[in-house]
Amino acid sequence: MKMTDVINLYQQELQEVERWMTESISSEVRLISEVGGHIIGGGGKRIRPLLLLSVASACGGKGDGRYPLAAVVEFIHTASLLHDDVIDNAQTRRGRRSANNIWGNQASILVGDYLYARSFDLMTKYGNERVIRCLAQATTAMAEGEVFQLTKVGDVDITEEDYLRIIEGKTAVLIAAACEIGAIIGGADDDQVRLFSHYGHTVGMAFQIVDDALDYIAEVGQLGKSIGKDLDEGKITLPLIHALSLGTPGEKERVKAILHRSERYEGDFLWIKDFIDHYDGIGYAMKRARDFVHEGKKSLSFLPSSEDVWALYTLADYIITREK
Amino acid sequence: MKMTDVINLYQQELQEVERWMTESISSEVRLISEVGGHIIGGGGKRIRPLLLLSVASACGGKGDGRYPLAAVVEFIHTASLLHDDVIDNAQTRRGRRSANNIWGNQASILVGDYLYARSFDLMTKYGNERVIRCLAQATTAMAEGEVFQLTKVGDVDITEEDYLRIIEGKTAVLIAAACEIGAIIGGADDDQVRLFSHYGHTVGMAFQIVDDALDYIAEVGQLGKSIGKDLDEGKITLPLIHALSLGTPGEKERVKAILHRSERYEGDFLWIKDFIDHYDGIGYAMKRARDFVHEGKKSLSFLPSSEDVWALYTLADYIITREK
Numbered sequence: 001m002k003m004t005d006v007i008n009l010y011q012q013e014l015q016e017v018e019r020w021m022t023e024s025i026s027s028e029v030r031l032i033s034e035v036g037g038h039i040i041g042g043g044g045k046r047i048r049p050l051l052l053l054s055v056a057s058a059c060g061g062k063g064d065g066r067y068p069l070a071a072v073v074e075f076i077h078t079a080s081l082l083h084d085d086v087i088d089n090a091q092t093r094r095g096r097r098s099a100n101n102i103w104g105n106q107a108s109i110l111v112g113d114y115l116y117a118r119s120f121d122l123m124t125k126y127g128n129e130r131v132i133r134c135l136a137q138a139t140t141a142m143a144e145g146e147v148f149q150l151t152k153v154g155d156v157d158i159t160e161e162d163y164l165r166i167i168e169g170k171t172a173v174l175i176a177a178a179c180e181i182g183a184i185i186g187g188a189d190d191d192q193v194r195l196f197s198h199y200g201h202t203v204g205m206a207f208q209i210v211d212d213a214l215d216y217i218a219e220v221g222q223l224g225k226s227i228g229k230d231l232d233e234g235k236i237t238l239p240l241i242h243a244l245s246l247g248t249p250g251e252k253e254r255v256k257a258i259l260h261r262s263e264r265y266e267g268d269f270l271w272i273k274d275f276i277d278h279y280d281g282i283g284y285a286m287k288r289a290r291d292f293v294h295e296g297k298k299s300l301s302f303l304p305s306s307e308d309v310w311a312l313y314t315l316a317d318y319i320i321t322r323e324k
Numbered sequence: 325m326k327m328t329d330v331i332n333l334y335q336q337e338l339q340e341v342e343r344w345m346t347e348s349i350s351s352e353v354r355l356i357s358e359v360g361g362h363i364i365g366g367g368g369k370r371i372r373p374l375l376l377l378s379v380a381s382a383c384g385g386k387g388d389g390r391y392p393l394a395a396v397v398e399f400i401h402t403a404s405l406l407h408d409d410v411i412d413n414a415q416t417r418r419g420r421r422s423a424n425n426i427w428g429n430q431a432s433i434l435v436g437d438y439l440y441a442r443s444f445d446l447m448t449k450y451g452n453e454r455v456i457r458c459l460a461q462a463t464t465a466m467a468e469g470e471v472f473q474l475t476k477v478g479d480v481d482i483t484e485e486d487y488l489r490i491i492e493g494k495t496a497v498l499i500a501a502a503c504e505i506g507a508i509i510g511g512a513d514d515d516q517v518r519l520f521s522h523y524g525h526t527v528g529m530a531f532q533i534v535d536d537a538l539d540y541i542a543e544v545g546q547l548g549k550s551i552g553k554d555l556d557e558g559k560i561t562l563p564l565i566h567a568l569s570l571g572t573p574g575e576k577e578r579v580k581a582i583l584h585r586s587e588r589y590e591g592d593f594l595w596i597k598d599f600i601d602h603y604d605g606i607g608y609a610m611k612r613a614r615d616f617v618h619e620g621k622k623s624l625s626f627l628p629s630s631e632d633v634w635a636l637y638t639l640a641d642y643i644i645t646r647e648k
Contacts, residue, residue, distance in 0.1 A: 027468060027471075028468075029468055029471050029472045029475065030475070031471050031472075031474065031475050032468065032471050080437075083433055083434070083437060086429075086433060087429075087430045087433060087434070105410075105411075105429075106411045106474055107471070107474060109407055109410060109411060109433060110407070110411070110467060110470045110471045110474060111467075111471060113404075113407060113440070113467045113470070114464070114467035114468060114470075114471060116437070116440055116441075116463075116467075117440075117460070117463040117464040117466070117467045118464055118467075120444055120460050120463060120464075121460040121461060121463075121464045124453075124456050124457055124460045125457075125460075129448075132448050132456070133448055133449075136441070136444050136445040136448045136449075137445060139440075139441040139444060139445075140438070140441040140442055140444075140445045142441070143434060143435075143437045143438035143440075143441045143442075144351060144352075144353055144356065144438060146434045146437065146438075147351075147353050147355050147356050147431070147434045147435060147438060148353045148355075150355065150430055150431060150434060151353065151354070151355050
């Protein structure tokens with residue numbers, strides 16, 4: 001099974017989710033529909049809705065409320081992107097102008113708030129108590145992870161443990177929540193819910209590690225973002241953390257100097273990339289990502305083979321093989 | 325009964341709410357506790373918790389979860405202040421440096437998101453289904469109002485109806501929700517819940533109208549903010565809307581020119597203040613506020629006299645007589 005097969009398998013269901021998203025951002029206040037429509041229509045991969053739908057289907061239950069709840073998970077993700085782009089002063093997102101670039105920071109902050117509120121509104125309508133608790137904890141952990149990331153900007157003493165904690169908050173908890181909710185509404189028992197949640201956690205960790213590694217190796221045009229963006233923002237990710245852990249004090253000083261310079265020279269990024277390559281930072285990160293995916297797939301071994309289970313394996317593999 | 329008597333009456337309960345707030349922002353991520361502590365400790369009037377507590381008490385029921393729920397309502401208010409200050413590029417808040425001034429926009433946006441998430445987490449733990457639905461709708465309407473306000477910045481054709489819609493979203497819905505939740509957990513029947521919610525709505529409308537009027541007339545040091553701040557931000561509030569509705573086309577053009585100038589001259593604010601005074605814009609706004617308060621008090625006439633009811637009347641009167 002390939003990623004395109006997975007998308008085909010859930011195409012009709014994904015269209016229902018799109019319909020829910022479009023209808024839920026339609027507001028009398030036109031700016032909300034405009035900004036919301038721009039970011040929602042920006043061609044995200046819909047990984048979170050896909051995971052929720054395929055887990056719900058794998059569990060075989062009715063999956064009550066799965067379309068609005070998949071929309072909720074994507075909205076929460078989208079709201080965090082709107083705020084992230086303001087925080088990072090990003091000018092593009094997935095190869096298009098970012099919302100803050102078009103409508104300004106104010107609109108992006110407030111429409112982000114609107115999407116969070118709307119998610120909350122939808123989940124209280126269509127989710128049961130367990131679903132709501134799961135999302136409440138996930139959004140709190142997400143915000144905590146984002147603030148923690150902020151405190152580590154430009155800090156060359158950041159550890160791999162710090163990094164894992166950051167990406168758990170900013171990415172893995174919401175992907176784990178998507179899988180957990182799929183399992184809950186699919187009628188899984190408590191042990192199974194935990195296993196699906198763990199699968200989501202590992203896939204989410206791998207997803208972010210690969211995303212961060214691609215920031216060093218992607219060709220222009222891939223990823224829909226420019227190379228070295230994280231470094232520009234002072235975000236030190238796993239490839240560099242690994243190199244720093246093996247490098248000399250002199251090399252660490254040089255990284256620090258580059259990060260703290262107000263302006264970066266053309267050679268700076270190349271030097272850091274060489275430094276990472278010397279200690280095989282990318283290879284190390286990709287190995288960590290593969291380990292997470294392996295662990296995630298193992299946690300689904302209790303499931304009898306089915307199209308949905310193959311889709312979940314394929315999604316996990318896609319995370320580490322995708323080029324953008 | 326005076327405002328100080330009201331505060332004394334609920335002092336112990338308010339302390340419980342403070343304790344919930346302090347404990348709920350304590351996080352392993354120190355920046356969250358720091359920024360959260362700064363804004364929470366900034367000496368807000370705690371009008372929303374006071375209303376929730378006094379309504380719950382007036383209803384005579386047990387008021388389960390009233391302390392964490394009062395903290396939730398104050399957190400939602402506080403989160404919106406953090407984001408508003410970023411949007412308005414405010415340097416001060418209640419006479420102290422604003423959080424964005426001290427820690428930057430990024431921290432303010434993310435800690436605001438954290439407070440929203442934490443509120444949601446707390447209410448799903450301590451609120452029943454009706455309470456949660458009420459807060460879900462209120463936060464959505466709040467965000468919608470804030471975006472609507474943004475689209476009306478600098479628009480001299482803004483109508484009184486637009487203005488009332490903005491202040492309903494940015495202020496009245498959350499105050500109405502505080503009263504509604506107090507009534508729900510206090511065991512009021514459906515009709516009574518509606519009446520308390522209406523009381524909250526009117527008090528909230530009056531509160532914002534007075535706040536906006538004080539922006540034209542407060543002495544420096546009062547309100548903890550400088551005069552003419554709204555005008556600086558291009559926000560056209562009721563006193564000016566009223567003057568514009570009665571003024572000449574030439575006067576409207578002059579207001580428009582002043583608002584759209586990149587730099588404002590010293591005489592601009594004085595000219596606008598004279599223009600407002602000429603058409604008694606402040607008098608009109610205060611009259612509207614008094615009408616709202618009168619309507620709000622009337623909606624409580626079904627209640628037998630009690631200390632709590634007197635507190636609710638006093639709170640309503642305080643809104644229109646306060647100087648800061």
